[in-house]
Amino acid sequence: MPDVVLFDLFGVIARRQSPAAKRTVAATVGVPAPAFWDVYWRLRAPYDLGQITGAEYWRWVATALGTVFDEDRVTALIAADVASWSAIDDDMVALIERTAAAGVRLALLSNIPEDLAAYYERHHGRWLRHFDLVAFSCRIGRAKPDADAYLWCCRELGLAPDRVLFIDDRAENVYAAERLGLHTHLFTGPAETAQVIDATRPQPEPDGRRA
Structure with missing residues (x-):
């Protein structure tokens, strides 16, 4: 998991x-x-x-x-x-908030210039706060699909690549992460993403114990 x-x-x-x-x-x-x-x-x-x-x-x-x-x-x-680049998907923001409330750790990796990063920090802090790690390419000096962008995140999170699920809408970014050993999901919409995230969480056994 x-x-x-x-x-x-x-x-x-x-x-x-x-x-x-x-x-x-x-x-x-x-x-x-x-x-x-x-x-x-x-x-x-x-x-x-x-x-x-x-x-x-x-x-x-x-x-x-x-x-x-x-x-x-x-x-x-x-x-x-x-x-x-300022429009957001309200359904995805709601999914992030639900996922964080369920106790799932979240991180963010984005190819983004400083002007846009500063805009998101000013206007979207309400949901950005749910991420344990926010890795903006302009701040970390690494960008997808460069392998070191993913590895930098893993090092900062203190996790091996196989402990991370990476979600992106670009196939080349997903394949690059997959080659490093990350679990991956090619984004197609909020509903499928919610199912993928739910599948990574331990499920309770019939008697109520965690699996």
Whole structure:
């Protein structure tokens, strides 16, 4: 039985960017969307790892697109980008709260830049407090699917990989964790996730004793 459930954030607890939110970001950039999104993701890793600031990231994006963003545009882009990742799944938050109330240890591992991490700490502390460990890539200098991101969490939790259940919506992240010996679940929705978590908990025997 795993001792800790290690959650991904985006695509599991928080929602991925909606089409409307993506249009807002692209409109703020002011260049054709296909070219922009290619650069957005291609340059993202150092930002997620905390190696550059949001302002530096967006100036890199501007350079790659052959343009220049002034300070006001950079500020607007940081705000639009954060807003595009800010929606959460209320059903998953409720599941986290129920799971924590049942005595299950929880941890969080997310690829996330500092601007967005700070936003979640300011606005979602009510449910973030349920996690014994919050591992934001920008703070720990490691990002999925790098093996050391998972191993860092295991070391901080004081657990061997086979004592951890990892839940993520991206197959490449799940496979990377599985190769290290973590139990894994590819997220498809709250109902299935609840069943998987329940299956990891000891069940009482007929006479009331724990199995």
